[in-house]
Amino acid sequence: MSDLMNTLGQQSKRAAQQLSQLESAEKNDCLMQMAQDLENSSNTILAANQQDLSRAKENGIPNPMIDRLRLTGERIKEMAEGIRQVASLPDPIGVVEKMWRTEDQLMVGQQRVPLGVIGIIFESRPNVTTDAASLCFKSGNTVILRGGKEAFYSNQALVELMQQTLRHSQLDPAMIQFVNDTSHDVANEMMRLNEYLDVLIPRGGAGLIQRVKNSATVPVIETGTGNNHVYVDHAAQLDMAISIVANAKAQRPSVCNAIETLLVHEDIASEFLPMIEEALTPHQVALRADSRAMSYLKQADLATEADWATEFLDYILAIKVVASIDEAIEHINRFNSKHSEAIITDSYHNGQRFLKEVDAAAVYINASTRFTDGFKFGFGAEIGISTQKLHARGPMGLEHLTSTKYIIYGDGQIRE
Structure with missing residues (x-):
């Protein structure tokens, strides 16, 4: 395993502990500031995106794919609004969904908790960067983002801006991390980062998704193609x-x-x-x-x-x-x-x-x-659209990035 992926994994694991302890208000304040910083830095983001667009045209990428890659002032506003919507949504973390008393007079409850560290491998759409980061942050998960080479400069600029907001909020910038190596070797390492990643989510074309499904040893949530x-x-x-x-x-x-x-x-x-x-x-x-x-x-x-x-x-x-x-x-x-x-x-x-x-x-x-879109379904943004049937299906919002644990209250019971 390379030093890069080990370092990112260690930093994410450490930051996950701090993030899991944050109150909803602290997370919401940071997200609102993140959205504002995004809009204030439109020129920086557009300049980085222009580098990606120029390279895409030189490489003969088809126009529909260039459209997926292109950012505009309006699209940046939409990305910021997506972050604000995530901030406005109820925080699932800590919610006790149900509670019941057993025949042993134990009170048993089911409580929502973060998944932990989420890895996301995606292709050319830069808006995935802010959607994924804001949803993971609000749901108490740290995230390692690995975008495609087509959107490298756009993704790098967006993550640097979000990390800057985290620093200003006195939070660990490793809550949102970016893999600055787009090689297949590093992507393959990420798919096997079992020591640090709790789940891996691929977003992109059929080739990418199939490669992740076939190669990953980390648990995968499949976000499928749309035929x-x-x-x-x-x-x-x-x-x-x-x-x-x-x-x-x-x-x-x-x-x-x-x-x-x-x-x-x-x-x-x-x-x-x-x-x-x-x-x-x-x-x-x-x-x-x-x-x-x-x-x-x-x-x-x-x-x-x-x-x-x-x-x-x-x-x-x-x-x-x-x-x-x-x-x-x-x-x-x-x-x-x-x-x-x-x-x-x-x-x-x-x-x-x-x-x-x-x-x-x-x-x-x-x-x-x-x-079929998390934003349109009222989830704020979406982490992807799951086409599998286990854990999550369809547009994935905050609740789909959580798991549950049982919490049990007793007063001295022992099992006979």
Whole structure:
């Protein structure tokens, strides 16, 4: 193990002890100051981000990925507002969720406690840095952040600013730490930092997540990719469906809650597909359709089997005509990544079937999948969107970064 990772681990473990003792008011005051310092330092952050953007363009990174990387004054304000929302949320630490008396007259309670030291490996989105740091801090966890090389200068600047706020608050800056080595070797070491890390959370594309799952010896919370679908039922309001599909695909295609496949019931395909093609044309969305859908479209390529399983993260949409809701559900459960799925329908029965039978972290009736987001769900920010079923599922907020312990009150009982 390298000196770098050992040092970061030791410092995080030490800082976790101090952080776990802080009162809610102390954490909230620090977070509010952190948000203000972020806004006050916009020029510094934007200058660092410009270094990343210039390097990304030189390396030929696709435009949708550059959009994920880009910071603006408005996006920095949104990041600061996310921190403020985290500060305003109830602190889960110390909460006793339930208490009961046993037959031995012991009072047993279940209390929320921090996980401890959290490691996060993520790719190009700098807002992950502030989201993750603020959520971990509020939930009493120290964090070691390892971002991708694409956002190195942005992430470094953001962590330095947050550490500066911690120092001014008389707190250990090691509560939020940054791995300043983007090599695969160091990332692999982080995945095996069992002595110090209590959990590791990867955020990024399928390749990164699969590599962490396969290589890590530290417990992992999987935040999955978003191969998401909208199914337009025969009972759908077509104007509503057009609005939702256009939003879910084209509003920001580079994020994990955008859709990649559109399923359309055969009874409305001849009317709906020309309408959605027209709505997506201004966004220059390339269509990849099955043979039935192609007969209703002016310009589309024939979809391959691989297209149904692909998270494009781009202005590309796969389209399939289905004969029934049964076929739609079967297709979704075969190809989806268990992230976010939506049905557009006025049929109560079909809507309820979709909610019950589709296997995903977030399932919608008559709304865009773009709402699968911790901020939109009222969590302030999010640590990621978990697509696994153990411990946490869906957008992960403060409570998902805690565990529980049993607290027991007695008055001299001994077991016979």
